[in-house]
Amino acid sequence: MPHISLPEGIPGISSGFAFRPETAKPMRELAHELLHAPNTLSGAERELIATYVSNQNDCYFCQTSHGAAAAAHLGKNADTVNQVKNDFLQANISGKLKALLVIAGQVQQGGKHVSSESVREARKLGATDLEIHDTVLIAAAFCMYNRYVDGLATWQPHDPAMYATMGQHLAEHGYTTPSPKP
Amino acid sequence: MAHIQLPEGLPGIRGAMAFRPETAKPLNELVEILLHRPNSLTPGERELIATYVSTENDCYYCQTIHGAIAAASLDGDETLVKKVKVDFMNAAISEKLKALLVIAGQVQKGGKHVTAEAVADARAAGATDIEIHDTVLIAAAFCMFNRYVDGLATTQPRDEEMYRERGKRVAREGYITVSKDYMPQAITR
Numbered sequence: 493m494p495h496i497s498l499p500e501g502i503p504g505i506s507s508g509f510a511f512r513p514e515t516a517k518p519m520r521e522l523a524h525e526l527l528h529a530p531n532t533l534s535g536a537e538r539e540l541i542a543t544y545v546s547n548q549n550d551c552y553f554c555q556t557s558h559g560a561a562a563a564a565h566l567g568k569n570a571d572t573v574n575q576v577k578n579d580f581l582q583a584n585i586s587g588k589l590k591a592l593l594v595i596a597g598q599v600q601q602g603g604k605h606v607s608s609e610s611v612r613e614a615r616k617l618g619a620t621d622l623e624i625h626d627t628v629l630i631a632a633a634f635c636m637y638n639r640y641v642d643g644l645a646t647w648q649p650h651d652p653a654m655y656a657t658m659g660q661h662l663a664e665h666g667y668t669t670p671s672p673k674p
Numbered sequence: 675m676a677h678i679q680l681p682e683g684l685p686g687i688r689g690a691m692a693f694r695p696e697t698a699k700p701l702n703e704l705v706e707i708l709l710h711r712p713n714s715l716t717p718g719e720r721e722l723i724a725t726y727v728s729t730e731n732d733c734y735y736c737q738t739i740h741g742a743i744a745a746a747s748l749d750g751d752e753t754l755v756k757k758v759k760v761d762f763m764n765a766a767i768s769e770k771l772k773a774l775l776v777i778a779g780q781v782q783k784g785g786k787h788v789t790a791e792a793v794a795d796a797r798a799a800g801a802t803d804i805e806i807h808d809t810v811l812i813a814a815a816f817c818m819f820n821r822y823v824d825g826l827a828t829t830q831p832r833d834e835e836m837y838r839e840r841g842k843r844v845a846r847e848g849y850i851t852v853s854k855d856y857m858p859q860a861i862t863r
Binding site for chain 1: 677678679690693694696697699700701703704707708711731732733777780781784785786788790793803804806807808810811813814815817818819820821822823824825826827
């Protein structure tokens with residue numbers, strides 16, 4: 493049961509958003525800019541970073557919904573999502589994305605864990621300053637979203653079809669419009 | 675030295691925000707609503723929550739600037755701010771705020787650390803659902819802001835007077851207004 497009276501029948505972060513629309517607006521806009529707006533990193537790459545960090549933070553709703561969004565972007569290569577969650581260094585992704593995931597994992601542990609070596613490695617593999625910035629901020633932002641979703645003890649149904657529908661919606665439309673109700 | 679090429683002369687989060695105004699806009703709006711807009715929790719109480727979480731996350735820039743904003747919101751009481759950072763249970767603050775700081779400290783460790791007991795205690799001390807919600811979200815948001823500021827290795831000058839003066843201005847004018855110093859006008863509106 494959620495720690496506070498959240499609207500019923502709305503899963504995960506959407507219930508926090510419905511409870512407090514004032515804070516939902518900038519939180520949606522931030523996710524939209526980081527994960528969906530045009531960027532030199534693809535939608536799939538950015539959703540994989542979000543999924544990986546949410547997995548490290550053990551947030552079921554976030555890792556499953558963003559994993560579904562990444563899968564929707566990846567189409568026939570959707571199994572890459574599980575590879576990244578299990579062992580991204582062996583996953584079927586670019587060396588640059590691996591280097592960015594190393595940075596994201598350091599941010600998840602704490603800002604001071606980010607090392608000059610890992611930043612240099614990412615740059616050597618072609619990452620730009622903007623891509624490094626966005627990786628740090630995506631990872632940091634998911635340390636917020638994950639804590640928000642679990643810290644309120646939101647309802648997180650285990651329903652693969654619901655997450656697949658949500659992932660498709662997020663991949664196509666982004667974050668400024670609510671996902672269809674389950 | 676910062677991990678990426680940030681604009682010079684803008685310490686802490688300001689350099690990062692000037693580097694990327696598209697993300698700075700929702701970040702400033704979020705912090706404005708959580709810490710500055712009218713709320714049943716006072717700005718002083720909310721800034722103390724932000725300061726406490728930033729201290730737990732060991733972010734010098736964030737704990738110092740939000741500590742300064744908290745002090746400015748609390749008649750300049752820097753001693754109280756310091757006490758909350760090191761030992762809030764024995765600080766001269768309400769039982770309700772102590773209970774909310776317990777929740778904030780749990781969020782800082784991870785969302786699943788928040789216990790039903792801590793929430794029940796906060797409610798018994800008079801906290802409303804929206805106050806509990808905002809406490810969780812302030813704590814979660816500072817787990818983002820702190821990581822953003824330290825994760826880019828931003829410049830964080832050891833200059834208490836700079837934070838004190840800036841803190842007074844932010845307490846008076848809010849985050850969005852003050853951000854106009856370094857954000858392009860079109861983005862801040």
